[in-house]
Amino acid sequence: MADLLVKPAGTRGQTIHVTPQSAGWSHVGFDLYQLAPGEMAQANTNDREVCLVLVSGKARIIVEDVDFNILGERMSPFDGKPHAVYVPAEHDWMVTATTEVTLAVCSAPSTGGNLPPRHIRPEKMEHETRGRGTNVRHVTNILPETAKADSLLVVEVITPGGHTSSYPPHKHDTDNLPAESLLEETYYHRLNPPQGFAFQRVYTDDRSLDETMLIEDGVVTLVPRGYHPCATIHGYDLYYLNVMAGPTRTWKFHNAPEHEWLLKD
Template sequence: MVDPQVLKHGAWDVITPEIAGWEFVTFQVKTFGDGETVEFPADGNERAFVNLHGDLVVTVGSDEYRIGGRDTVFDGLGHTLYVPRDTAVSITGTPGAELAIATAPATEQHEVVLVTPDDVGSATRGAGTATRQVSTPMSPDFPADRLHIVEVWTPGGNWSSYPPHKHEHDVDGEAQLEEVYYYRTRDPENGWALQRVYSPERDFDLDVPVRDGDICLIPWGYHTTVAAHDQDLYYLNVLAGPAPKRTLQAAEDPALAPARAKWETLDADPRVPFVPVHP
């Protein structure tokens, strides 16, 4: 398995298990041309489609699902359409529509599920400078095989995915999960954040700036993110792994986990939630 890595916008197209050096997650962001339609075959993979920009029509059998409604990821929560294995899909988008597509091999076939902003809502996590807004359209109790989907918005200057945690081993309190971070910034030209992934046991430490359209692949290691001052950050998390039971259990860095207890004496950042739940 390869080390955690950041791939810059324009340097990646479709993240496959071969590129990532792992087994389960495939990820891409598709931008639609005028009148363009893309198709996915009925195969052994389950898929999740998350709208980033524009409007799309997804055809599954004789059913049509319309997803969209936000100009940017900062204008509202996304729609997520889950499509199980052995199911063909056809998608048409308005010109310039952007769609995140997450794929993982599945052993069980479930039902098609459309998750709307009204269905999922969002929550405020953390406190003080670790406050962020989180929406989880495909949580551990979602009727899928392996895929988990999470959207996170972090106000400029705040920390996210904190305390640093990892999904590395299938043990009590922790699950082995491959994880994608896909970043967007409110200011695409100037916005940035810092991503850290580290592992004391592997003598590994990755500290790198990330910008609009970059992606981070995390097969192991503690990880956390901080948005630059005055630079609001969005990231889409895709997770999947070999665990027989759906879970997002994570092990926090024991050296920094005590920060969570201090949140009880801190107020949440009043800027959160700053993405409207109902567009």
């Protein structure tokens, strides 16, 4: 298995590049681009579907002959909901920055659903607050299982300073529906202010995998299996963008039984 912590390579252009091959799994891909005004990112999706997420900034997005024009409103991932564009397999896409842009390219295998490209508007994204006390976090569903896609599930979460998230610990690494689905997952982390830090642990019941990672602004963590809780320190809010995919497009998780008491009233 690859190292579970992926740090950005530089500050311009393609700074993160996670493929199924580099991660040692089968489904999820994740790329991140840092673009200055006028700079461009482009590719063909080949046999994969893609969700382009404007983490911050404004950009003109074109998919084949569909010009979505200039999209984007927020200048920080901590300020409102994002704009996103769904791109099906075998399509060219091009993103041209009109401001400083952080672009996430989330991908997974296509199953031939023949869906058209579409703009996923912020006002159409469901927003919810989960948890209580110091386990409160704020969730925006960008591409949930109720939205049309072949494999991809995409969500972003903001965890206030001093809070836990993806907690109580849960996992989704067993193909045992309807109780649990098998989903690989990436976390793209940001902190506000950016000099802060957080922690993430990825571990299995038998501890054959048990890694605790220091989370700094801009890193990506890989969750191939196991539980994967996060905690951010006081004074620093944590943002993360999750990409999930697996054999079945549904999110069914299993809580760590020793911590399930935390969910009781």
